[in-house]
Amino acid sequence: AQSVSQHNHHVILSEAASLELGCNYSYGGTVNLFWYVQYPGQHLQLLLKYFSGDPLVKGIKGFEAEFIKSKFSFNLRKPSVQWSDTAEYFCAVNRAGSSYKLIFGSGTRLLVRP
Amino acid sequence: DGGITQSPKYLFRKEGQNVTLSCEQNLNHDAMYWYRQDPGQGLRLIYYSQIVNDFQKGDIAEGYSVSREKKESFPLTVTSAQKNPTAFYLCASSKGGTSGGTYNEQFFGPGTRLTVL
Numbered sequence: 001a002q003s004v005s006q007h008n009h010h011v012i013l014s015e016a017a018s019l020e021l022g023c024n025y026s027y028g029g030t031v032n033l034f035w036y037v038q039y040p041g042q043h044l045q046l047l048l049k050y051f052s053g054d055p056l057v058k059g060i061k062g063f064e065a066e067f068i069k070s071k072f073s074f075n076l077r078k079p080s081v082q083w084s085d086t087a088e089y090f091c092a093v094n095r096a097g098s099s100y101k102l103i104f105g106s107g108t109r110l111l112v113r114p
Numbered sequence: 115d116g117g118i119t120q121s122p123k124y125l126f127r128k129e130g131q132n133v134t135l136s137c138e139q140n141l142n143h144d145a146m147y148w149y150r151q152d153p154g155q156g157l158r159l160i161y162y163s164q165i166v167n168d169f170q171k172g173d174i175a176e177g178y179s180v181s182r183e184k185k186e187s188f189p190l191t192v193t194s195a196q197k198n199p200t201a202f203y204l205c206a207s208s209k210g211g212t213s214g215g216t217y218n219e220q221f222f223g224p225g226t227r228l229t230v231l
Contacts (some may be wrong), residue, residue: 104156
């Protein structure tokens with residue numbers, strides 16, 4: 001069965017530190033890839049997405065992610081985090097063209113200390 | 115102002131009672147979804163609907179039921195058969211279709227937190 005792994009469950013950083021959150025998936029075919037963010041008390045919202053083309057995608061608020069097909073990975077990065085980035089981050093994968101189902105990872109809680 | 119609304123925001127239920135969670139969207143999306151979010155487990159799919167009057171079970175459908183009589187509405191009933199119903203429930207929608215890509219991007223509502231007393 002398809003699965004999505006987020007290996008870091010809790011991350012604590014100081015402001016201005018660099019961030020990288022890992023995401024690996026198990027499906028070998030064509031996929032759509034997403035990172036969602038849930039700020040405290042807010043909706044789950046889309047941070048960035050990859051459907052095809054350039055494997056380095058840029059999202060909102062300075063986030064980016066790189067799709068490495070050979071590693072089945074879609075890691076999220078930000079060069080310098082801010083206190084306002086404190087949130088829970090979810091990676092999600094969808095099999096392109098055949099299913100509506102999004103498979104979510106278990107999430108990573110990020111705490112940025114001022 | 116387009117979006118997805120869920121009501122109520124907080125819901126308390128006694129054991130043995132059925133309860134229905136509302137989800138409405140005005141995005142003109144064909145597909146709608148219900149997820150359950152538990153701490154440390156991410157989001158798990160309960161049911162989804164690709165079109166009016168049709169829906170499919172997700173990964174954890176036992177103890178839940180849905181209907182899709184209108185395009186904009188996809189209510190979820192948590193029945194007394196659900197063994198551990200206390201959770202945060204999220205509704206989502208997407209354009210739908212099998213074209214993939216942007217049609218699979220899902221938009222989420224604010225959620226309903228259900229607590230069984």
